[in-house]
Amino acid sequence: MPFRPDPTFYPSPRMAMDAPRERLAYVTAPDANAVLGRPDPLRDGLATVDLDPRSPTYGQIIALAEVPNYGDELHHSGWNACSAALCPYAPHPHVERRYLMLPALRSSRIYVFDTKPDPKNPKLVRTIEAEEIAKRTGYSRPHTLHCGPDGIYVSALGNPEGDGPGGIFVLDCESFDVLGRWELDRGPQHLHYDFWWHLGHDTLISSEWGTPKMIEAGVNPDLLLGKKYGHRLHIWDLRRRKHLQALDIGDEHQMALELRPAHDPTKAYGFMGVVVSVADLSASVWLWYREGERWAIKKVITIPAEPASADQLPPLLKGFGAVPPLVTDINLSLDDKYLYVSCWGTGELRQYDVSDPHDPKLVGSVHIGGIARRTPHPRSGGPLTGAPQMVEVSRDGKRIYFTSALYTTWDEQFYPDGLKGWMVKVDAKEGGGISLDPEFFVDFGPRRAHQIRLEGGDASSDSFCYP
Amino acid sequence: MTSAWPWITLALLGAYHGLSPGMGWLFAVALGLQEKSGKAVLRALVPIAIGHAASVGLAVGLLAAGKASIPSGILPWITGGVLVGFGVFKLVRPRHPRWVGMRVNMRDLVVWSFLMATAHGAGLMLLPVFVLGEDNPAPCHGPACHDAAGISLSSPGGYLAAISLHTLAMLLVSALVALVVYYKVGLAMLRRAWFDLDRVWAGALILAGVLGLLL
Numbered sequence: 001m002p003f004r005p006d007p008t009f010y011p012s013p014r015m016a017m018d019a020p021r022e023r024l025a026y027v028t029a030p031d032a033n034a035v036l037g038r039p040d041p042l043r044d045g046l047a048t049v050d051l052d053p054r055s056p057t058y059g060q061i062i063a064l065a066e067v068p069n070y071g072d073e074l075h076h077s078g079w080n081a082c083s084a085a086l087c088p089y090a091p092h093p094h095v096e097r098r099y100l101m102l103p104a105l106r107s108s109r110i111y112v113f114d115t116k117p118d119p120k121n122p123k124l125v126r127t128i129e130a131e132e133i134a135k136r137t138g139y140s141r142p143h144t145l146h147c148g149p150d151g152i153y154v155s156a157l158g159n160p161e162g163d164g165p166g167g168i169f170v171l172d173c174e175s176f177d178v179l180g181r182w183e184l185d186r187g188p189q190h191l192h193y194d195f196w197w198h199l200g201h202d203t204l205i206s207s208e209w210g211t212p213k214m215i216e217a218g219v220n221p222d223l224l225l226g227k228k229y230g231h232r233l234h235i236w237d238l239r240r241r242k243h244l245q246a247l248d249i250g251d252e253h254q255m256a257l258e259l260r261p262a263h264d265p266t267k268a269y270g271f272m273g274v275v276v277s278v279a280d281l282s283a284s285v286w287l288w289y290r291e292g293e294r295w296a297i298k299k300v301i302t303i304p305a306e307p308a309s310a311d312q313l314p315p316l317l318k319g320f321g322a323v324p325p326l327v328t329d330i331n332l333s334l335d336d337k338y339l340y341v342s343c344w345g346t347g348e349l350r351q352y353d354v355s356d357p358h359d360p361k362l363v364g365s366v367h368i369g370g371i372a373r374r375t376p377h378p379r380s381g382g383p384l385t386g387a388p389q390m391v392e393v394s395r396d397g398k399r400i401y402f403t404s405a406l407y408t409t410w411d412e413q414f415y416p417d418g419l420k421g422w423m424v425k426v427d428a429k430e431g432g433g434i435s436l437d438p439e440f441f442v443d444f445g446p447r448r449a450h451q452i453r454l455e456g457g458d459a460s461s462d463s464f465c466y467p
Numbered sequence: 468m469t470s471a472w473p474w475i476t477l478a479l480l481g482a483y484h485g486l487s488p489g490m491g492w493l494f495a496v497a498l499g500l501q502e503k504s505g506k507a508v509l510r511a512l513v514p515i516a517i518g519h520a521a522s523v524g525l526a527v528g529l530l531a532a533g534k535a536s537i538p539s540g541i542l543p544w545i546t547g548g549v550l551v552g553f554g555v556f557k558l559v560r561p562r563h564p565r566w567v568g569m570r571v572n573m574r575d576l577v578v579w580s581f582l583m584a585t586a587h588g589a590g591l592m593l594l595p596v597f598v599l600g601e602d603n604p605a606p607c608h609g610p611a612c613h614d615a616a617g618i619s620l621s622s623p624g625g626y627l628a629a630i631s632l633h634t635l636a637m638l639l640v641s642a643l644v645a646l647v648v649y650y651k652v653g654l655a656m657l658r659r660a661w662f663d664l665d666r667v668w669a670g671a672l673i674l675a676g677v678l679g680l681l682l
């Protein structure tokens with residue numbers, strides 16, 4: 001254990017912006033064949049991508065650590081400890097940001113990789129089995145993972161049988177012991193997806209996707225048109241672990257997914273991405289904010305569907321004559337100034353200036369891939385399948401990396417002729433605007449590419465207790 | 468032989484506790500930053516000092532009870548043994564109370580500070596001073612303090628005076644550090660200067676125990 005705080009911990013988001021540039025990315029690389037029962041299955045892997053422009057292997061996968069099982073569906077990841085360890089009410093900054101925790105969305109295992117002895121070659125050191133999580137928490141399908149001031153918080157989509165409710169459980173940040181369920185009183189909350197918090201306001205927020213049974217075989221058109229997927233934001237008392245308020249955005253909006261609260265702990269607002277409206281196939285971003293003693297929510301961004309001919313569309317969409325934008329991920333720069341929005345259907349990454357969170361302004365856009373457009377990358381050698389999906393912003397806010405794949409069975413529905421696994425980078429201009437880096441294109445070969453974690457932290461890995 | 472050394476030691480230990488971010492000044496700074504107010508920093512420190520004093524008082528109360536019921540030759544061995552054992556425990560298992568929350572009222576701060584001080588053994592660290600220095604009355608000069616000079620460290624008044632002195636030193640140093648960090652140096656110093664005081668602290672517990680056993 002170090003004698004001084006881990007140098008990658010920062011008291012405030014402003015200070016984290018001055019961190020040295022990232023040199024490595026850790027990207028979850030799931031294999032589709034094993035899940036789909038196709039020939040040539042592979043084990044999922046954790047890919048290490050070289051991001052140091054001075055290195056001869058810049059922009060390449062320099063290591064791929066495979067997990068020992070098939071069909072896990074590695075999805076998200078997160079650190080065992082981060083800047084929240086500096087929080088004043090539970091200060092323990094002499095732990096290390098060392099272990100990358102990889103929840104597997106199908107098998108419900110959590111793999112623990114040690115990045116310390118050789119950061120370029122992380123090693124699997126521990127597997128938390130699904131049975132242990134189920135026995136101690138009653139949950140399965142772990143999804144999002146955040147290092148909190150007092151432990152590692154993990155969201156789970158449901159119970160071991162594949163039904164609801166989903167919720168949150170807690171792990172010890174050093175022993176990785178499964179400590180138990182987090183919520184004491186869940187109120188009306190049943191569906192679960194993402195969560196994060198306003199540490200300065202003792203408030204946790206969570207969103208809704210669907211139970212494992214509702215999502216694992218793919219998007220269920222009956223459930224979608226029947227408006228059964230999630231459409232609420234939940235507000236929780238982080239200290240007392242109880243539900244306070246449910247904010248319903250209306251059931252025409254389906255799949256309330258990614259949550260990005262303001263990084264400044266004195267601010268009390270954030271953004272939620274919503275995948276699709278069944279009324280007009282648009283996607284949207286919503287702002288939650290404090291209004292007196294209560295919380296409120298409103299739509300601040302609407303992205304319309306793009307017309308397309310039926311022969312460009314997968315069976316699921318043929319009847320609609322349009323491509324939905326499908327906002328599957330969003331990310332907020334550490335200065336709370338720019339919001340990045342992935343349009344996984346239309347193949348666009350959008351940059352909004354959210355200096356006034358109530359009135360976002362579209363200031364940048366790049367196109368790549370997309371269901372109908374298939375916009376190539378200069379180095380992709382032709383039309384490209386997949387589209388901007390998981391997006392990660394460097395701590396200084398100057399580089400944005402994103403990958404192409406969503407979730408195996410859903411990838412198949414929207415890209416039935418195959419989805420390419422890739423990772424690309426855009427550069428953010430001072431004052432707004434983004435441009436695709438024509439040199440940076442990481443080909444994941446037979447595997448897909450999902451969430452990116454940057455060495456030493458990024459814009460969605462840390463939370464701060466000081467403004 | 469009487470001397471002022473137990474009283475000076477108690478004050479110095481108070482200053483040492485005040486220096487530790489985990490004993491409260493950092494929480495006070497955070498609350499000040501949240502409210503954008505230097506006054507909020509100072510406002511938070513008073514309940515934090517009260518919680519600290521309560522924790523120290525608990526340890527001293529246990530010692531007083533021990534003195535009343537355990538033969539005097541054995542007590543130094545018990546306190547020394549407890550201190551060394553607790554110090555080793557803190558070295559091996561440096562865990563913290565799991566307190567989750569920034570929105571705290573005065574009562575919460577007292578409870579939080581009591582928990583942190585107790586979990587770290589703040590009161591235990593002082594026990595050798597009480598065991599070894601019980602014959603030393605509070606130092607006092609001049610005619611006005613004729614009565615006060617008689618306060619023995621092992622009397623109820625002496626315990627109270629000692630806890631007050633320790634807490635006052637802790638409060639003054641906490642306030643000084645908190646204000647300097649809030650107004651002058653900023654939180655970036657945490658990254659450079661936040662040494663693992665827990666391990667130093669565990670070492671101090673062991674040292675206090677060993678001194679208690681040897682002297």
